Amino acid sequence: MIHRYKGETHYLVAVDCIIFGFDGETLKILLIQRGFEPERGKWSLMGGFVKPEESLDEAANRILKKLTGLEGVYLEQLHAFGDPHRDPVERTISIAYFALIDIHKYQKQISEEYHAEWFPLNHIPELIFDHMEMVKLARRQLRYKASLHPILFELLPPKFTIPQLQNLYEGIYDTTFDKRNFSRKVLSTGLLIKQPDKDKSNSKKGAFYYKLDRKKYRANFQAFLRFVPNPDKLIH
Amino acid sequence: MIHRYKGETHYLVAVDCIIFGFDGETLKILLIQRGFEPERGKWSLMGGFVKPEESLDEAANRILKKLTGLEGVYLEQLHAFGDPHRDPVERTISIAYFALIDIHKYQKQISEEYHAEWFPLNHIPELIFDHMEMVKLARRQLRYKASLHPILFELLPPKFTIPQLQNLYEGIYDTTFDKRNFSRKVLSTGLLIKQPDKDKSNSKKGAFYYKLDRKKYRANFQAFLRFVPNPDKLIH
DNA sequence: GCAAAAGTGTTGGGATTACACCCATGG
DNA sequence: CCATGGGTGTAATCCCAACACTTTTGC
Numbered sequence: 001m002i003h004r005y006k007g008e009t010h011y012l013v014a015v016d017c018i019i020f021g022f023d024g025e026t027l028k029i030l031l032i033q034r035g036f037e038p039e040r041g042k043w044s045l046m047g048g049f050v051k052p053e054e055s056l057d058e059a060a061n062r063i064l065k066k067l068t069g070l071e072g073v074y075l076e077q078l079h080a081f082g083d084p085h086r087d088p089v090e091r092t093i094s095i096a097y098f099a100l101i102d103i104h105k106y107q108k109q110i111s112e113e114y115h116a117e118w119f120p121l122n123h124i125p126e127l128i129f130d131h132m133e134m135v136k137l138a139r140r141q142l143r144y145k146a147s148l149h150p151i152l153f154e155l156l157p158p159k160f161t162i163p164q165l166q167n168l169y170e171g172i173y174d175t176t177f178d179k180r181n182f183s184r185k186v187l188s189t190g191l192l193i194k195q196p197d198k199d200k201s202n203s204k205k206g207a208f209y210y211k212l213d214r215k216k217y218r219a220n221f222q223a224f225l226r227f228v229p230n231p232d233k234l235i236h
Numbered sequence: 237m238i239h240r241y242k243g244e245t246h247y248l249v250a251v252d253c254i255i256f257g258f259d260g261e262t263l264k265i266l267l268i269q270r271g272f273e274p275e276r277g278k279w280s281l282m283g284g285f286v287k288p289e290e291s292l293d294e295a296a297n298r299i300l301k302k303l304t305g306l307e308g309v310y311l312e313q314l315h316a317f318g319d320p321h322r323d324p325v326e327r328t329i330s331i332a333y334f335a336l337i338d339i340h341k342y343q344k345q346i347s348e349e350y351h352a353e354w355f356p357l358n359h360i361p362e363l364i365f366d367h368m369e370m371v372k373l374a375r376r377q378l379r380y381k382a383s384l385h386p387i388l389f390e391l392l393p394p395k396f397t398i399p400q401l402q403n404l405y406e407g408i409y410d411t412t413f414d415k416r417n418f419s420r421k422v423l424s425t426g427l428l429i430k431q432p433d434k435d436k437s438n439s440k441k442g443a444f445y446y447k448l449d450r451k452k453y454r455a456n457f458q459a460f461l462r463f464v465p466n467p468d469k470l471i472h
Numbered sequence: 473g474c475a476a477a478a479g480t481g482t483t484g485g486g487a488t489t490a491c492a493c494c495c496a497t498g499g
Numbered sequence: 500c501c502a503t504g505g506g507t508g509t510a511a512t513c514c515c516a517a518c519a520c521t522t523t524t525g526c
Binding site for chain 2: 475476477478479480481
């Protein structure tokens with residue numbers, strides 16, 4: 001280090017994670033009960049301060065792993081929040097990230113020390129600081145992005161059925177789609193590989209499992225895939 | 237302030253602005269020649285450190301105004317950059333913003349003390365730190381967003397012609413569009429108000445001026461307006 | 473009167489929507 | 500044997516892309 005910039009103020013920099021999961025019924029986020037002051041006992045997003053030798057992405061991955069035990073999951077920077085008084089203790093700039101995980105891979109025991117719990121998106125408790133704002137923005141971004149790109153597969157297990165997928169979309173947009181049109185659209189992308197076996201947990205007939213073709217998924221991610229009719233009206 | 241978080245490292249936090257302008261021919265960004273060490277004399281984005289009592293958005297607006305004299309222009313947070321060694325002097329987290337301005341409103345004299353200059357997007361000089369990365373991301377984001385929402389009006393003067401608008405789109409996507417389809421699409425949104433007078437600088441016949449209907453613009457901003465055919469292939 | 477840019481209309485194909493019936497099976 | 504959810508086909512419509520000629524006027 002040659003020298004330092006003189007006279008400028010330094011701040012704490014944190015990362016907060018909005019972690020989405022889907023249990024087959026509703027879309028949920030993972031919250032923790034703060035174990036330290038201020039606001040001990042209140043609900044909050046999982047977060048942490050950025051360490052001297054890690055990048056922001058690394059910090060987000062570290063924090064996500066600490067709470068869920070998961071690595072290599074979908075994680076995207078959402079927005080930087082920097083209101084001077086957002087944290088009453090001391091000015092902290094927070095970079096919010098949102099993660100999409102397969103809720104079944106989530107290891108409950110790891111997170112018990114944090115008193116973590118899943119909350120349905122329409123029953124979020126009061127949150128500390130500006131975390132509710134972060135959650136709202138993340139939800140908007142998820143709707144927006146999912147209307148254009150096939151990211152919701154990240155919330156499903158490796159094998160899933162088309163009715164499950166449709167349930168997920170319907171849950172996120174709080175609406176219903178025509179199942180014939182939905183399955184035609186989804187299958188026409190060629191992103192899904194049909195499996196020989198069926199999921200019989202929801203019907204006597206059973207629904208075929210599909211797996212995501214990861215190769216085509218990566219190749220076509222940027223392409224606009226519109227599984228969602230009239231997204232304009234739904235993303236707010 | 238009750239107390240402080242113990243044992244955590246503090247960092248400098250900066251804001252850097254990617255300022256886009258359109259001169260009727262090509263899309264350009266505004267760069268400055270650094271007047272201080274390190275890297276004095278090298279080209280760089282306009283930036284500055286976040287002050288104790290301002291939010292990130294306020295910092296970005298302040299910096300934009302300092303360089304261009306403009307207020308109330310389109311300004312959007314792009315991404316936070318936080319590699320531990322992105323600034324060799326001292327760890328600095330930078331929040332990048334991108335701005336779209338009417339290049340004609342830009343006051344050259346204000347910026348002379350910064351040695352500011354406009355550079356066409358395909359002739360950007362070498363930049364300090366990770367600023368080139370920021371520029372590339374901003375360009376991608378501009379293409380992406382402009383393919384879905386009518387933001388490019390922000391780059392044009394209050395009165396403009398449809399051929400001018402088409403030129404702008406063609407410049408940004410480095411391609412050409414059919415003018416009949418283009419003008420039909422643009423006019424069908426109802427966003428434009430035809431003026432009685434013409435711009436005769438580009439042809440003998442002259443092209444009618446239009447003004448943006450700001451009310452409808454705000455109301456329809458979220459709606460997906462696709463002036464750009466096959467955006468999939470163009471946004472990279 | 474001609475060059476150069478502005479402006480406008482039609483048509484065919486592909487995509488999207490709306491809609492209804494049969495299938496498989498566990499109970 | 501029947502209730503439940505899974506799976507599929509078709510027709511009407513809309514949207515979009517492709518395409519060519521007329522208009523205006525400064526020189």
